[in-house]
Amino acid sequence: MAKTVIVRNGTILDPSQGIHGIADLWIRDGRFAGIFGKDEAPAREAIGETTDEKEEIDAAGCLVTPGWIDIHAHLFPQRAVLGIEAERVGVRQGVTTLVDAGSAGAAYYRQFADEVVATSVTGVLAWLNIAEQGLCEGRSELADLARLDVGRAVELVRSEPSIVGIKARMSGSVVRDNGLRPLELAKEASRAAGVPVMVHIGNAPPRLGDVLSLLEAGDVVTHAFHGKAGGMFDDEGRLIPEGEAALARGVKFDIGHGSASFSFRTMRKALDAGLGGYTVSTDIYSKNVEEGPVYSLAVTMSKLLALGVAPERVVEAATSLPAAVLGRSGTLGTLRTGAAADVTIALLAEKVTEFVDSEGERLTGSRLLEPLWAIKGGVSCRCG
């Protein structure tokens, strides 16, 4: 049975197509059917005329954007202690696609696919942890190299369409005495399977410059703007040479906020240096959603607004840029006619708000993004 959803009078903001203005967004049978201005009534009525069922959402005063994508979340509460239920931080918070960042490795991926990917309304994809146990048996998953099986990881990537790449957490407490070896193995798997690596950076060893030197075009550095020693920028605010070289090669930087990994001070250095093209993600899990400082992707995006980033760039960092990282430009992160209809409808409220980063620094902003509706594949869900 044909169904039409019409999102009326919203401010459409789609960086993937350079669209920013008031219009109506039409959805037919789960796919985008077009964006129409006031003077295009005949064209739009033609789409809906054979429809059996019609739903209208009044989006006046709201931003209507492609469905938000969070490329760093933890969604496997069945096995990984800190995981959170996908819907809680997905459609209910205006996020239509979540990417689990290595909760599951090869040993538990089948269960993750059956119990999280297959059962969630929110779209769920995953970075497969190169360690077979993922984050299901503690937090030093790369300390025992015997549990990193490249062949098994490659096989899984090839057979599981929900896997977008390989995750390796390269900080001292995770790799212990293994130095760069876990990342070398993750890269071996990623090259063989033709997918990128998402590398988590944190406290050395290994040294950040050495980690960056192993990355190739399309690989992603998450926690790129953390406030710990030995990070991406020197005291003068200059990007370290290996960071410069990585960006020039096409390596992508991602926020991955988390409880310990996003610093306003570091982000200001990045913005002052003119750095663009980064993605915004949360590293959200059960603890930092309730107690902060993360709370949601919307709050993380609002922090960028408070740092002076334009709304167009903030929306881009949560839509078309992460879609490109996932190799899904044209199908995710866009309102393009024919694409699956994932939409986020949010209020950009004028509201003085105090934000806190992972270092405890406070920052007062004047605007807060408040998601009201998420539409996933043409099905609307109220946020909250």
Ligand SMILES: [Zn+2]
């Ligand atoms: Zn994480």
